[in-house]
Amino acid sequence: MYNRFRGTACRWLPAVALLALSAQAMGNTLNQNVSWTVDRAGTTAKYRVVAYGDSIYAGYNGSISNAAKYSAPTVDSEYLSALWNADIENIRRAKSGAVASDVYNNKIVAERSYMQASSTRVVTFEMCGNDGLQARSSFKSQTGTCDYSVLNNAVASCKTYVAQAMDYINANAHTNVKLKLIANLYYPGYNADNVQSTCRDAATGATVNLRDRFLPAIATMNYWMCEYARQKGFKCADSFAEYMGADYDSNGDGQIDSAALRYVAGDTEAAYVTRIATTLRATLRDANTHFVSSSSSFDYIQSDDVHPTYTGGTVSAGLWGGSTGSGAPRYTSFTSGKSPIWNNFGHERMGWSLSTYNPPTP
Structure with missing residues (x-):
């Protein structure tokens, strides 16, 4: 078949290659929109979940x-x-590679009509991951004297647009919406960042450990996501705790690690950051090896060391447009509110975490 259409293939190859290179040059900044309906047998009612975000929700x-x-x-x-x-009906309006301002302006605001439908019952969003990744990349490339402003600016931008996003959703989501929630950030590349910088601290003249700098910044972003959620009538699904802490008590403090790491309403920023970056730091584990018991683990991160693992196949979403489809649920009931694979994959774990806030009735 290749030989038969060899001329056509050669004519199209440069265009396809150019598209791929363009996407890479933009940091994989592309719309990946999907509409998928969980079609449950014997039902007539249909409700909508709207999810805005970047490559994670995509x-x-x-x-x-x-x-x-x-x-x-x-x-x-x-x-x-x-x-x-x-x-x-799950509407995912996502843009891979988008920083928080992009998700806010070009997804939440520009595509507000999706959450304004009367069938909408849940609105959720996630952002700031690319702000953090870009700041990390910039910091890693520094030489000479370390400039910490790139990390501080990422934190500030995250706080600004998370708050604006919540205010905008509160003002624009349909009155039938019963649940609004945000998912915070896990730490991709936790093990890989345990290296020294190529820049030097202005005060000490020494290089700094990258993870020592990045962890408090991520913790600060996560604190404000959950704190703003508390202040503005949202729920906060704590992806950091679910990904980075084991599902058993590894340090003998009487708490399951993943539960001990969760944001607690009433925490101050200082108390939360200290708990994550200092007090419980020894319990943090790279999500490539998420321990569900002391002897069993699953890989929550794909080979790119950034995005969550998943199961269940793929749908069209990207340069050639999004997709709309439907299918029967993989599971029709959930023992103790958990699917059989709730903790086997990154997306399954995050989806379960979101589900813990679901209202009992629509």
């Missing part, structure tokens, strides 16, 4: 043309379908 898998079918918001939709005995 289900990015390295492709410019497809994404995970079951990224976290769609996983959550399966839980809702069982809880409400209804069909759930």
Whole structure:
């Protein structure tokens, strides 16, 4: 077949290669929009979940043309379908590579109509991951005297647009919406960042450990995501705790590690950052090896060391447009509110975390 269409293939190859290179040059900044309906047998009611975000909610898998079918918001939709005995339409309006300002302006604001539909019951969003990744990349490349402003600016931008996003959703989501929530950041590349910088601290003249600098910055972003959620009527799904802490008590303090790391309403920024970056730091583990017991673990991060692992196939999402489809739920009921694979993959874990806030009725 290749020989038969050799001329056509040669004519198209440069264009396809150019598109791929363009996406890479933009840091994989591309729209990856998906609409997937969990079609539950014997039901007539249908409700909507709207999810705004970047590559995480997009289900990015390295492709410019497809994404995970079951990224976290769609996983959550399966839980809702069982809880409400209804069909759930999951609208994912995501832009891989987008920083917080881009998600806010070009997804949440520009595409507000999706959350304004009367069938909408849940609105969720995530952002700031690319602000952190870009700041990390910039800092890693520094020589001479370290400039910490790139990290500080990422934190400031995150705080600004998280607050604005919540205010905008509160003002624009349909009055039928019963749940609004944000998912905070896990720390991709936690082990890889345990190296010294190529720049030197202005005060000491010594290089600095990258993880020592990045961890408090991520913790600060996460604190304000959950704190603003508390202040503004949102819930906060703590992805950091679910990814970075084991599901058993590794340090003998009487708490499951993942539970001990969670944001606690009433925490001050200083108390939360100290708990994450100092007090419980010894319990943090790279999410490539998430321990669900002392002897069993699963890989929550894809080979790019950034994006969550998933199962259940892919859907069209990328340069050639998004996709709209439907299918029966993989699971029709959930024992103790958890699917059989709730902690086996990154997106399954995040989707379960979102589901813990689902209202009992639509």
